[in-house]
Amino acid sequence: MTVETSALRPSNLALSRKEDFKAFAEGPRRTRPELLTGAQMAALGTQAKAEYDRLRREWHANLGPIKTPQLSELHQDLWDIIDSNLQDGDKAKGAIAVDAFPGLGKTTSVLAFAREFHHREIAEQREFTAQGYERLPVCRVGLTGNTGMKDLNRAILEFFGHPGRHRGTTAQLGQRALDCVLSCEVRLLALDDLHFLRWRNKNGVEVSNHLKWIANEFPVTLLMIGVGLAGKGLFSEGGSKGDAVLAQTGRRTTRLGMRPFTIEKEKGRQEWRQMLLALEQRVVLADKYPGMLADDLSDYLFARSTGHIGSLMTLINRGCQRAVRSGEEVLSRDLLDGVENDEASEEARRELEAALERGKLTSKPRTARKKAV
Structure with missing residues (x-):
């Protein structure tokens, strides 16, 4: 609807x-x-x-939001990374992880940036794509503790209101999500509450691999927001086999924080x-x-x-x-x-x-x- x-x-x-x-x-x-x-x-x-x-x-x-030094510093870093991610589609783009303690304004600051990015893209590229689709520069998805690959694909499709979001295999849902991203020319994919994932269980490793697939195949900058992501293994090297798999995501990810007063x-x-x-x-x-x-x-x-x-x-x-x-x-x-x-x-x-x-x-x-x- x-x-x-x-x-x-x-x-x-x-x-x-x-x-x-x-x-x-x-x-x-x-x-x-x-x-x-x-x-x-x-x-x-x-x-x-x-x-x-x-x-x-x-x-x-x-x-809010109030333009604090912390917000300004984060926005400068976000603009640097996103503006440098203008590689052609055959090259993977660098991802971002905003990782900081609760109560420091992570989500508020990211949403303020997403609003500015949306305005800039619409002003420069117009409201509709060359194919006549609605231009949506930003796709924002919230995660839960039980999110797996299929759930993540479905959540992306839910953002677009895709009629096929309730049925299909993981791969089919993923391809539909890719079609939506390409059609609407999404450039920023924001995944909020990434800390809800249990990174060291099966779902966590699956989603980490899925994030690498998104970074490879979707022409977007992946922006992950969470608490204690480093401690959960997103940037880890070595350790268990699962940690090594997760560390591949860290190799492509720039970690940004927010400091308290x-x-x-x-x-x-x-x-x-x-x-x-x-x-x-x-x-x-x-x-x-x-x-x-x-x-x-x-x-x-x-x-x-x-x-x-x-x-x-x-x-x-x-x-x-x-x-x-x-x-x-x-x-x-x-x-x-x-x-x-x-x-x-x-x-x-x-x-x-x-x-x-x-x-x-x-x-x-x-x-x-x-x-x-």
């Missing part, structure tokens, strides 16, 4: 289907709600106030402050003020997030939702103390918070500390 792009709502998209991914890539960016004062909000009627709060709920739940050095503190200043600009609360995050809550937010952008965005999002709902209309330590964050951040919080409070660490760069004094 074909769904018109304009009918798809951003909150109801599954990026493993082409219509949804196209809506994500081509849909308009969200518009920040107008920042009203407390008096202006009080003057709103009941219905208008409810609508304003709904717009703010949706806005605060979708504050750190505050041991001045450069890291400056990056953290810029991140908080960017977030301040996006928050839509009546009583927000300059320095609300970057000055008054800098150390507190670093302790609560441990420098992981995913944890920070979760905390700010939930804090804003509570500030709107409660009518406080500002982010403060008292309000955020009542907001729960992810378990990993809460577990790591105590020791870091103690070091910050004792003055052994600070998240504020020298210029901000001098200004405070």
